[in-house]
Amino acid sequence: MNHNTPLSPRPLRHLVTTQRRVLSGAQLKAHGVSAAAAQEQCRAGGPWQQVLPGVFLLHPGPPTGEERLHAVLLYAGRSPQRRAAAVPVQPAAGDPHAAHSAPTTPYTDVLVTGLAALTLHGFSAAPPLLSLDHVDVLVPRTRRLRSTDFARLVRSPGLPVPVLLDGVPVAPVPRALADAVAQLSDAEAVRRLLTEAVRGGHCDPASVVRELTAARLLTRPHVTAAVDSLLAEGRAIAEDRLYAMVREGGLEDPVWNVDLRLPGGPHLGGVDAYWPDHAVAVELDTRAPRVGLGGEDDPLFSQYVRKREHLERLGITVVHITPRKLRESIEQQAAVVRTALMASGDRDPAAHVVVLPR
Structure with missing residues (x-):
């Protein structure tokens, strides 16, 4: 052959x-x-x-x-x-x-x-x-x-x-x-794409900002403006999911979006949900990882840690939830909050704090 x-x-x-x-x-x-x-x-x-x-x-x-x-x-x-x-x-x-x-x-x-x-x-x-x-x-x-x-x-x-x-x-x-x-140089086109990414459930804002940071695109004003819109969109969606978590998880209603202060003392910081009778707070972490890609070098991360440690020294339990956790495991996050509420009776009484609308 x-x-x-x-x-x-x-x-x-x-x-x-x-x-x-x-x-x-x-x-x-x-x-x-x-x-x-x-x-x-x-x-x-x-x-x-x-x-x-x-x-x-x-x-x-x-x-x-x-x-x-x-x-x-x-x-x-x-x-x-x-x-x-x-x-x-x-x-x-x-x-x-x-x-x-x-x-x-x-x-x-x-x-x-x-x-x-x-x-x-x-x-x-x-x-x-x-x-x-x-x-x-x-x-x-x-x-x-x-x-x-x-x-x-x-x-x-x-x-x-x-x-x-x-x-x-x-x-x-x-x-x-x-x-x-x-x-793209069209600010509106960039904004539409970023917004659809989050609103359509394709990804969370943090992952988008990480890629934009790695590509060094956040020095462009029209991209920065679109990212600000993206983060606002992402936070609104995360808040809606937090409301749904409380409602569908059968949790008692908290007070929403409040500032905490010591009586006659300093401002302790804002939280997204607070149960005064249990001294349990929930905070959504919607930080944009622009510095250090969201790691420990991020000033916002350091600020969050200081606030959480201060609240916990006063006897307030802080449950930290990310938008991604709410999107992917909302029932598990409800269980975490429920456990914190049930455990409040076994803790020493928390310091009295003043709860104000944010």
């Missing part, structure tokens, strides 16, 4: 009937289509076209938004030789079986990010794929490829764990937001 015999070009008829007709040169070669044959198909007036270096569209018309997306992934992703023999499975949009397909992807070392990623995550404030001038993709910093045409490469020292959406590797929402914001 002659192993040098070229494969038959018959697979051409099969390739032009695939759901998404965009393939790399390596994939075409695996189906018996040489580089010369592919270029012949792309001649003027021919049935194919080369949309990016080494990436071919198997029809003459303009690519769809999804075809552009997959073309960029094929251009920027690595193509291990062992995977080149198979045409990647690219389920069509709306395919009822797509969600049940194996969580694998033919694309390696590349993630969709920026506005394209937010569109795939379902953001209504992100434009349709076809209207984007560029498809942004994250690649390792060491890649030698360059941005070209509608493929824009965003280099990173390390890639986050991808979210697979219909087999497409997509950056998590916080990272995709940071990469999108880096390209």
